[in-house]
Amino acid sequence: MPLGVHTSIAGGISNSIDRIEDLGCDAMQIFSRNPRSWTLRPIPRNEIDLFRAKRRKAAIWPVAVHTTYLINLCSSDPAIFDRSVSLFKAEIGTAEDLGADYLVTHLGSPLGMGADFALERIGRALKEVCESNLGKKAMILLENTSGSGFGFGSSLKDVGRIMDNAALLGLEIGFCFDTCHAFAAGYRMSSESEVAALLETVDREAGLKRLKLIHLNDSKGGLNSKLDRHEHIGEGKIGLDGFKALIANPVIRRTPLILETPKKSEKDDPRNLRTVRKIMEAWGKPA
Ligand SMILES: [Zn+2]
Numbered sequence: 440m441p442l443g444v445h446t447s448i449a450g451g452i453s454n455s456i457d458r459i460e461d462l463g464c465d466a467m468q469i470f471s472r473n474p475r476s477w478t479l480r481p482i483p484r485n486e487i488d489l490f491r492a493k494r495r496k497a498a499i500w501p502v503a504v505h506t507t508y509l510i511n512l513c514s515s516d517p518a519i520f521d522r523s524v525s526l527f528k529a530e531i532g533t534a535e536d537l538g539a540d541y542l543v544t545h546l547g548s549p550l551g552m553g554a555d556f557a558l559e560r561i562g563r564a565l566k567e568v569c570e571s572n573l574g575k576k577a578m579i580l581l582e583n584t585s586g587s588g589f590g591f592g593s594s595l596k597d598v599g600r601i602m603d604n605a606a607l608l609g610l611e612i613g614f615c616f617d618t619c620h621a622f623a624a625g626y627r628m629s630s631e632s633e634v635a636a637l638l639e640t641v642d643r644e645a646g647l648k649r650l651k652l653i654h655l656n657d658s659k660g661g662l663n664s665k666l667d668r669h670e671h672i673g674e675g676k677i678g679l680d681g682f683k684a685l686i687a688n689p690v691i692r693r694t695p696l697i698l699e700t701p702k703k704s705e706k707d708d709p710r711n712l713r714t715v716r717k718i719m720e721a722w723g724k725p726a
């Protein structure tokens with residue numbers, strides 16, 4: 440069960456590998472650019488080469504890149520939609536240049552236009568990706584959302600439908616399950632029996648074989664609160680028993696875990712990693 444964190448690229452993208460090694464992790468996630476900017480500034484070739492070389496040496500798997508927050512693949516505004524698809528394609532290109540395994544993306548918001556509209560838009564975006572011959576080297580992973588505002592993708596059924604549609608285009612994509620978002624969207628996971636039922640639901644609605652990554656985050660908001668606020672593992676509304684049950688479950692034995700827990704001090708990542716590793720050790724899982 441590879442374990443890692445979302446880490447910073449401050450000072451150059453290859454520095455993220457050093458941070459991951461310092462934390463003793465074997466998996467990682469990064470933004471490849473400022474997540475709140477539309478600006479496309481290409482990463483210099485030598486930085487990309489350095490990232491790839493360090494990553495190989497550190498034997499990190501998987502490397503996931505998370506797209507910027509501005510991308511809205513189901514916008515009803517044609518200009519924003521076009522801009523989003525362009526940036527999305529650029530993000531996939533960068534992820535592939537970096538040799539990343541996965542590109543994690545949110546789905547955006549159709550702003551009250553409904554699920555069918557959103558599905559049609561996202562299908563169109565993925566068709567463009569396909570036609571540009573992108574998304575083959577780095578697999579696109581759709582992330583479930585908390586359902587705040589009009590955000591699309593809080594239902595795993597919708598995530599499953601998008602993956603089905605992509606498969607029809609000949610594009611194999613998967614999904615990333617964020618525990619905080621799912622809990623905030625109404626999926627229970629605070630005990631062994633709830634986690635067992637959850638994994639059955641995940642399988643039925645989206646297909647466990649397409650689950651490639653788990654964002655392991657506790658939740659500040661309660662069940663079905665629609666609140667996207669991450670909390671330290673075991674200190675939120677999901678609670679430690681939920682994480683114990685999740686990590687212990689043999690169904691997701693090999694699914695990589697990425698922490699996106701709050702970082703107020705340098706001690707926060709090591710502390711959350713310690714909590715997860717302790718649970719893994721209890722279950723005889725190598726961390
Ligand atoms: Zn995300």
Ligand SMILES: [Zn+2]
Pocket residue numbers: 582617654699
């Ligand atoms: Zn997440």
